[in-house]
Amino acid sequence: MLDDYAARAPEYDLVYAKPERQSDWRAIEAWLPPVLGQGSVLEVACGTGYWTRCFAPHVREVLAFDANPATLALARQRVPQASVQFVQGDAYALPALPTLPTCPFDACFAGFWWSHVPRSRLPGFLRGLHATLRPGARVVFLDNRWVAGSSTPLADTDAEGNTFQCRRLSDGTTHRVLKTFPTPDEVRAQVHGMASDVQLDTWPHDWALAYRVN
Numbered sequence: 530m531l532d533d534y535a536a537r538a539p540e541y542d543l544v545y546a547k548p549e550r551q552s553d554w555r556a557i558e559a560w561l562p563p564v565l566g567q568g569s570v571l572e573v574a575c576g577t578g579y580w581t582r583c584f585a586p587h588v589r590e591v592l593a594f595d596a597n598p599a600t601l602a603l604a605r606q607r608v609p610q611a612s613v614q615f616v617q618g619d620a621y622a623l624p625a626l627p628t629l630p631t632c633p634f635d636a637c638f639a640g641f642w643w644s645h646v647p648r649s650r651l652p653g654f655l656r657g658l659h660a661t662l663r664p665g666a667r668v669v670f671l672d673n674r675w676v677a678g679s680s681t682p683l684a685d686t687d688a689e690g691n692t693f694q695c696r697r698l699s700d701g702t703t704h705r706v707l708k709t710f711p712t713p714d715e716v717r718a719q720v721h722g723m724a725s726d727v728q729l730d731t732w733p734h735d736w737a738l739a740y741r742v743n
């Protein structure tokens with residue numbers, strides 16, 4: 530996946546230009562800041578900072594991390610404000626990160642990350658993530674729904690139920706990318722026993738899980 534994202538970094542934001550998704554993006558841009566609150570935010574797998582730019586003006590500080598230096602470079606240009614720090618880090622290594630100055634955080638946001646986590650790694654990832662957050666911290670995961678005609682077709686499925694897409698880049702290379710489309714019940718079940726105030730919102734192309742860490 531990292532090779533894929535290093536190659537895709539310059540064209541990653543094309544997804545945000547898809548005409549049929551514009552109404553989702555506008556609605557989510559308005560929905561997200563009030564849900565995250567105004568404190569410190571840890572952003573997981575921030576990519577090019579599309580969502581960082583949306584909520585950063587409303588919060589005290591942001592530590593946004595991604596494994597890929599190419600997307601981080603784009604994010605730093607997009608969101609230059611002093612209250613936002615972009616660092617390289619591995620989501621699977623949480624709670625360890627090179628810089629965790631404000632840990633425990635008041636909130637966490639992860640956009641289009643859940644669907645790239647292999648099903649077997651979700652519990653470990655969530656445990657590590659929750660260890661960086663204060664009790665009661667708000668967590669928001671935003672991700673895609675499957676929409677025929679708009680979503681990239683699924684190429685295959687592995688033994689644990691992870692689905693994969695073959696994505697073709699403008700340089701002609703193709704990349705096999707893990708991309709899951711869990712049902713709402715599957716998403717809720719993953720945080721059962723770890724979360725309260727669980728809320729699942731949907732838009733035509735997207736879903737968001739918001740909850741408070743116990």
Ligand SMILES: C[S@@+](CC[C@H](N)C(=O)[O-])C[C@H]1O[C@@H](n2cnc3c(N)ncnc32)[C@H](O)[C@@H]1O
Nearest residue numbers: 534574575576579595596597600619620640641
């Ligand atoms: C689909 S993109 C989402 C980017 C951004 N959150 C957004 O919504 O626009 C997934 C991101 O996960 C990053 N990534 C992949 N593996 C990672 C890992 N182990 N730890 C942190 N980030 C990772 C990729 O570099 C990529 O930027």
